[in-house]
Amino acid sequence: MRNAFSTCNYCGCGCGLFLMEKDSRIIGVGPSLSHPVSQGTLCLKGWTSYQYIHSPSRLTQPLIRKGSNLKEATWEEALSAAAEGLKSARQKFGPQAIAFFGAGRATNEELLLLQYLAEEVIGTRLIFLDSLSHSLSYKDLFDGKVDQANIEDIGVSDLLVLVNSDSKEQHPAFSGQVWKALDNGTKVLSFSTRRDPLAKHSQIHLQISPFTEGALLKGLINLYFSDEASRWGTIPGVNELREMARDYSPQRVSQICGIREDDLRSAFSLLSSARAPVFIYPWGSMEATREKALIEDLKDLLMMKGEGGKLAILYPSCNSRGAHLLAKNGIGQDLSQVKVLLLLGEPYGEDRRAILSLRGRLDLLISLDLFMSPTAEAADIVFPSSSFAEKAGTFTSTEGRIQEIIPAIDPLRGTRPDAEILTSLCAQLGAKVPSWEDVRKQVSQILGTPGPRNSEMRFEAEPVPPPPELDESFPFTFVGDAVNLRWHTDTRVMKTPILARELFENYIEMNLEEFRDLGLREGMTAKFITRAGEVVAKVRPTEVLKKGTLLSSYYSLLGPVRVERA
Amino acid sequence: MQKEARIISKSHVLEWVKNLQGIGEVIGPTKDPKAPTHDYVFARLSSPEEIRLDYTHDLLPLKRFFFSPTETLLRYRYQDGVHLEAEIDETKRFFFGVRSCDMIGVRYLQNIFSANYEDPYVLKKIESATFITLACHTPPLDTCFCICIDGGPSLAEGYDIQLWDLEDRYLVEVGSEKGMAAISASEGLFKAARDQDFRDREKRQSVTDQMFKIDAYFSRSIYRVTTGKVPDEVWQELEDRCFNCGGCYYVCPMCYCFQIIDCPHSPTEGERQRIWDSCVHVGFQRETSGHNPRPKLAETIKHRYFHKISYQNFKREGRNGCVGCGRCLIACYSNIDMPSVLRKIRKDQLTMSWKGHFDGHPLK
Numbered sequence: 001m002r003n004a005f006s007t008c009n010y011c012g013c014g015c016g017l018f019l020m021e022k023d024s025r026i027i028g029v030g031p032s033l034s035h036p037v038s039q040g041t042l043c044l045k046g047w048t049s050y051q052y053i054h055s056p057s058r059l060t061q062p063l064i065r066k067g068s069n070l071k072e073a074t075w076e077e078a079l080s081a082a083a084e085g086l087k088s089a090r091q092k093f094g095p096q097a098i099a100f101f102g103a104g105r106a107t108n109e110e111l112l113l114l115q116y117l118a119e120e121v122i123g124t125r126l127i128f129l130d131s132l133s134h135s136l137s138y139k140d141l142f143d144g145k146v147d148q149a150n151i152e153d154i155g156v157s158d159l160l161v162l163v164n165s166d167s168k169e170q171h172p173a174f175s176g177q178v179w180k181a182l183d184n185g186t187k188v189l190s191f192s193t194r195r196d197p198l199a200k201h202s203q204i205h206l207q208i209s210p211f212t213e214g215a216l217l218k219g220l221i222n223l224y225f226s227d228e229a230s231r232w233g234t235i236p237g238v239n240e241l242r243e244m245a246r247d248y249s250p251q252r253v254s255q256i257c258g259i260r261e262d263d264l265r266s267a268f269s270l271l272s273s274a275r276a277p278v279f280i281y282p283w284g285s286m287e288a289t290r291e292k293a294l295i296e297d298l299k300d301l302l303m304m305k306g307e308g309g310k311l312a313i314l315y316p317s318c319n320s321r322g323a324h325l326l327a328k329n330g331i332g333q334d335l336s337q338v339k340v341l342l343l344l345g346e347p348y349g350e351d352r353r354a355i356l357s358l359r360g361r362l363d364l365l366i367s368l369d370l371f372m373s374p375t376a377e378a379a380d381i382v383f384p385s386s387s388f389a390e391k392a393g394t395f396t397s398t399e400g401r402i403q404e405i406i407p408a409i410d411p412l413r414g415t416r417p418d419a420e421i422l423t424s425l426c427a428q429l430g431a432k433v434p435s436w437e438d439v440r441k442q443v444s445q446i447l448g449t450p451g452p453r454n455s456e457m458r459f460e461a462e463p464v465p466p467p468p469e470l471d472e473s474f475p476f477t478f479v480g481d482a483v484n485l486r487w488h489t490d491t492r493v494m495k496t497p498i499l500a501r502e503l504f505e506n507y508i509e510m511n512l513e514e515f516r517d518l519g520l521r522e523g524m525t526a527k528f529i530t531r532a533g534e535v536v537a538k539v540r541p542t543e544v545l546k547k548g549t550l551l552s553s554y555y556s557l558l559g560p561v562r563v564e565r566a
Numbered sequence: 567m568q569k570e571a572r573i574i575s576k577s578h579v580l581e582w583v584k585n586l587q588g589i590g591e592v593i594g595p596t597k598d599p600k601a602p603t604h605d606y607v608f609a610r611l612s613s614p615e616e617i618r619l620d621y622t623h624d625l626l627p628l629k630r631f632f633f634s635p636t637e638t639l640l641r642y643r644y645q646d647g648v649h650l651e652a653e654i655d656e657t658k659r660f661f662f663g664v665r666s667c668d669m670i671g672v673r674y675l676q677n678i679f680s681a682n683y684e685d686p687y688v689l690k691k692i693e694s695a696t697f698i699t700l701a702c703h704t705p706p707l708d709t710c711f712c713i714c715i716d717g718g719p720s721l722a723e724g725y726d727i728q729l730w731d732l733e734d735r736y737l738v739e740v741g742s743e744k745g746m747a748a749i750s751a752s753e754g755l756f757k758a759a760r761d762q763d764f765r766d767r768e769k770r771q772s773v774t775d776q777m778f779k780i781d782a783y784f785s786r787s788i789y790r791v792t793t794g795k796v797p798d799e800v801w802q803e804l805e806d807r808c809f810n811c812g813g814c815y816y817v818c819p820m821c822y823c824f825q826i827i828d829c830p831h832s833p834t835e836g837e838r839q840r841i842w843d844s845c846v847h848v849g850f851q852r853e854t855s856g857h858n859p860r861p862k863l864a865e866t867i868k869h870r871y872f873h874k875i876s877y878q879n880f881k882r883e884g885r886n887g888c889v890g891c892g893r894c895l896i897a898c899y900s901n902i903d904m905p906s907v908l909r910k911i912r913k914d915q916l917t918m919s920w921k922g923h924f925d926g927h928p929l930k
Contacts, residue, residue: 005601028635030626034604040896176899197806502849
């Protein structure tokens with residue numbers, strides 16, 4: 001029995017783990033005691049991450065759509081069909097009609113090869129990595145204006161500021177450090193829509209109305225200006241920022257956010273007196289324009305704070321940061337002319353909705369995946385991918401650590417590593433095939449951690465989108481939630497017996513009083529109606545939500561909601 | 567009372583290991599060159615030089631070699647009737663350098679899997695194994711607390727051979743016929759143990775207890791748990807902190823809950839597996855009807871600790887469900903571990919604040 005040291009393939013923490021191999025199967029996982037991030041821990045996804053590898057549902061044969069069904073095909077047939085499809089589409093519609101997508105769970109090597117295929121071989125600019133639109137480019141996010149926090153900074157900080165993040169669910173290794181710091185005397189200032197378990201232990205927890213984080217941060221900036229106005233005199237951008245912050249008086253902010261003015265002032269006083277605050281924010285957790293404003297406000301606040309403050313950006317997937325660094329497309333790419341789509345893995349949330357809604361208009365959809373995901377089900381050609389335990393490559397963790405995954409076992413029979421599938425496609429298209437060594441060299445050249453902080457300060461005044469407007473017919477706001485046992489599109493999670501067992505029921509949560517007012521009881525379903533459609537779902541009462549808020553980790557409702565008994 | 571004993575010079579140990587490799591597999595603590603510096607993992611040795619007897623802890627206990635994380639119980643095939651095949655592993659193995667706490671864990675599992683039904687998958691592997699343990703002179707990690715719960719640092723029984731580190735040599739205590747057999751195969755490497763060797767051992771062990779840094783006083787907590795004097799709020803607090811990761815279960819030498827799943831490879835064949843599963847997860851005891859007797863983490867955590875420290879279980883299993891190996895202090899994200907929970911139950915119950923056991927990294 002062998003133990004192979006590797007990296008987890010789920011979230012951006014990048015925990016080290018040992019894969020236990022016996023008779024060519026991965027039979028278990030072990031933690032890494034001295035790994036700098038995980039330090040001997042693993043979350044349940046990590047502990048069970050080996051269970052989906054040998055799932056009977058793994059795709060082990062390429063598939064080609066014939067009529068309305070996907071039929072098994074050989075690798076030669078599938079590769080040839082894919083290459084032909086790409087070639088003829090480029091001829092008929094031009095390269096900008098072909099788009100590529102690489103999921104955040106793909107390795108740096110795979111993403112580089114995908115980019116090569118898209119840009120050099122096909123000639124399209126439409127290549128999306130991890131997300132259809134990043135709120136800020138990598139360069140703009142890590143522009144050096146503020147110090148980036150690493151996991152070690154959490155334990156030595158005196159104040160942790162958690163911006164709408166229950167990282168216990170999304171980034172356990174970092175949240176673990178938060179709880180440990182809390183037990184050792186570090187204070188926590190948190191604001192979130194849900195009164196999460198950490199709230200009880202926070203020095204100050206502000207339960208803000210949905211989508212009002214932006215207003216809250218502007219409110220703190222406003223208080224900084226009233227506190228020491230003279231300090232900011234000559235810094236570029238200060239006048240625009242001061243002008244914008246004027247609209248966010250403590251009184252107005254407390255109204256918008258649904259909090260008490262006193263609490264806002266206490267939060268400010270806690271922040272301004274902190275010596276080494278660390279702001280923690282989960283990247284990609286909100287809509288792009290909202291996120292852009294929030295990030296700029298976090299940076300502005302840290303610059304106003306002065307020396308000692310740091311910003312921890314927590315990327316969602318194991319290689320989201322790698323994808324972000326390589327990505328070249330920003331907000332608002334136009335997909336209306338796309339005729340052919342090739343996806344390595346799946347997009348999720350709103351992105352998945354956008355991609356799948358293209359289905360009727362597409363000539364060709366090619367999917368590379370481990371399981372029959374919704375995207376694969378909609379595809380014309382499906383390639384069976386090898387898992388993270390069956391291939392070599394690197395992931396860039398949320399802190400920028402470039403870590404290896406190794407082939408602890410050979411690729412499952414019938415599957416191939418995505419890198420191999422992509423190079424085979426290049427070969428079929430008659431293009432030069434990059435060698436593995438070349439790709440690895442490129443990875444080490446392109447990827448890296450951002451440089452040291454530069455002393456040039458500049459404030460950015462980014463307007464905050466207002467929260468969605470409610471009215472009598474649609475009085476509820478829906479907020480998406482994270483739950484540790486779920487991940488991304490749940491494709492791997494649902495093929496993991498223990499996780500699937502735990503996630504046996506999907507539901508939407510609402511305030512206990514409103515639940516009772518509607519005459520609902522435990523175990524009932526309700527109808528959730530939006531202007532875009534309706535959903536019938538199990539509904540659960542909770543005391544951690546304010547009135548008018550709905551929360552779910554599974555369902556996703558666009559816009560204001562009305563709730564009725566089903 | 568002194569057992570049959572020998573001395574082996576440290577310079578001869580690798581040769582002994584090599585000889586044992588001629589008889590069966592040797593599994594000992596190793597380091598993976600790709601893994602972070604202080605990670606040690608018990609693995610089958612290819613060459614004797616791989617063994618690292620100066621190791622701290624394998625964070626995953628020995629149970630995985632007997633109670634496997636994924637055990638194929640049987641393979642089935644439908645072809646003119648049902649065909650069932652089961653494989654029982656009876657490979658001869660030597661476990662070299664096992665810590666006392668882990669040895670107790672193995673014997674505990676041996677009891678558990680013999681009660682009511684003799685589980686051949688677990689028992690045959692244990693019966694085919696020879697255990698060469700390593701008594702601790704200093705606690706391997708600051709998180710150790712075996713002295714609080716009769717989990718070490720050395721054993722009175724339960725081992726085949728117990729090694730005591732005497733700086734340039736090991737005192738080799740024989741605990742069974744199997745142990746005797748492991749020595750006889752390499753008789754030339756061993757010398758007789760003299761009185762001076764035993765005196766050296768006493769001297770070295772006399773300072774061991776003082777070096778432990780964690781306190782975990784069990785008795786008052788056992789009383790409170792057994793007599794129902796722990797308020798529910800204590801467990802609710804644990805639910806708030808708990809990440810539901812199952813780590814405490816995975817790393818515990820004394821935890822043995824599992825799940826049975828069927829894995830069809832095709833409509834006509836597949837296998838039935840036993841996989842690791844923790845009672846802490848709320849889905850663990852959910853019944854087919856959908857009813858769940860313990861639907862909240864607070865209740866499952868309470869159940870798990872009750873199982874480990876209540877007197878009823880002590881009487882049934884012969885000891886408490888903890889050996890003080892300290893792994894739960896490392897595996898838990900939010901400081902829920904046996905010493906913390908005991909302190910919470912024993913002392914202030916509702917007002918006691920949580921305290922971390924170590925500053926920063928567990929290895930510091």
